Amino acid sequence: MCTLLVIAKEPRPGRVKTxxxxxxxxxxxxxxxxxxxxxxxxxxxxTPARRRVLVLAGAPGPWLPPGFDVVPQCAGGLDERLxxxxxxxxxxxxxxGMDTPQVTPELLDVDFAGCDAYFGxxxxxxxxxxxxxxxxxxxxxxxxxxxxxxxxxxRERLLAAGLRVRDLPPLRDVDTAADAxxxxxxxxxxxxxxxxxxxxxxxxxxxxx
Numbered sequence: 001m002c003t004l005l006v007i008a009k010e011p012r013p014g015r016v017k018t019x020x021x022x023x024x025x026x027x028x029x030x031x032x033x034x035x036x037x038x039x040x041x042x043x044x045x046x047t048p049a050r051r052r053v054l055v056l057a058g059a060p061g062p063w064l065p066p067g068f069d070v071v072p073q074c075a076g077g078l079d080e081r082l083x084x085x086x087x088x089x090x091x092x093x094x095x096x097g098m099d100t101p102q103v104t105p106e107l108l109d110v111d112f113a114g115c116d117a118y119f120g121x122x123x124x125x126x127x128x129x130x131x132x133x134x135x136x137x138x139x140x141x142x143x144x145x146x147x148x149x150x151x152x153x154x155r156e157r158l159l160a161a162g163l164r165v166r167d168l169p170p171l172r173d174v175d176t177a178a179d180a181x182x183x184x185x186x187x188x189x190x191x192x193x194x195x196x197x198x199x200x201x202x203x204x205x206x207x208x209x
Contacts, residue, residue, distance in 0.1 A: 002092035002131070003051040004044050004108060005085050007073065008037055009098070010058020019175050028199045035195035036174055038063045039101035039187065047105040055085045055095075078145040082130070083137035094118060094131035099173040101192035102183050103128070107168060117158045119151075120168035127151040128171045136161075 009016050011034035013026035020029040044052055045065045054064065057073045064070070074084040085095055092112050096103065100122075110118050112133040120129030125148035132139065139161060143154050158165050174183050174192075184193035 001048050001050045002094055002110065002112065003053060003089050004047060004049040005053050005055055005089070005093055005095040006037075006040060006044055006068075007055040007082065007085055007095060007097055008040075008057070009033075010056065010061065011037060011063070012058065015058075017174070020177060020180065023177050024199060032174070032180060032192065032195055032199065033098070034061075034063050035191040036101040037098040039190045039192050040096065040098050040103060041065055041068070042191075043103045043105050043108060044068075044096075047108040050091070053085075053088070055081070057081075079140050079143050083140040086132060086135035086140065087137045089135045091135075092131070092133045093135050094129060096120070096129045097173070099175070100128045100171045100183070101174065101190055102171065102187040110166075110168075114164070115166040116163035117165045118168055119155050119158065119165050121151045121155075121170045123170055123172045124175065125149060125151055126173065127154055128173060129168055130154065 011030045013030040016033040017029040020032060045067055052068045054068045054070045055073055056070055060070050071088060073081045082095065086093060094108060094110055110131055116133045118129060118131030120127055122128045139157055143157060144150060155165065172179055172183055174180050180196055184196045187193055
């Protein structure tokens, strides 16, 4: 078993999922972010792990299940914050974000026997998961984040270090309203799908419409 890391932002209006506004209001976007985070944490909670850690920008809320250590994100760019998350791990670790509520315990239950790293590509060119048998923050520092080539650069960084990389299935991040609909269809019984349905059930009655 390894350490499972979730890097996330506190779901506050105007601070998360800003690309969902419009069509959603900031409050609705934050509610969708909270549901996505809750589904993600639920999957992590159901996965065998040596330790479960939420690397959080902000403060925890009622959406946090028991069994998680909460550590603050460091300052700096996303590459620095990801690197710092791995720096706190003494053994094998798998890190994911809060933007793939369709993730399942089966995807997260990784075995490092025969490989040094796991890489989960995102459909937008980034990555949704990164696992390291021997966490080395230098493998992340300097990787350009939030670009169409982020995933390719990060995976090449692993290979250039001589690591044996095992790929996970690609997943779609929730960034836009189209992403939200597609991801909800993949996990129709989750909190995220329910929240999206509530946000879109009566558009004429929503704030700002």
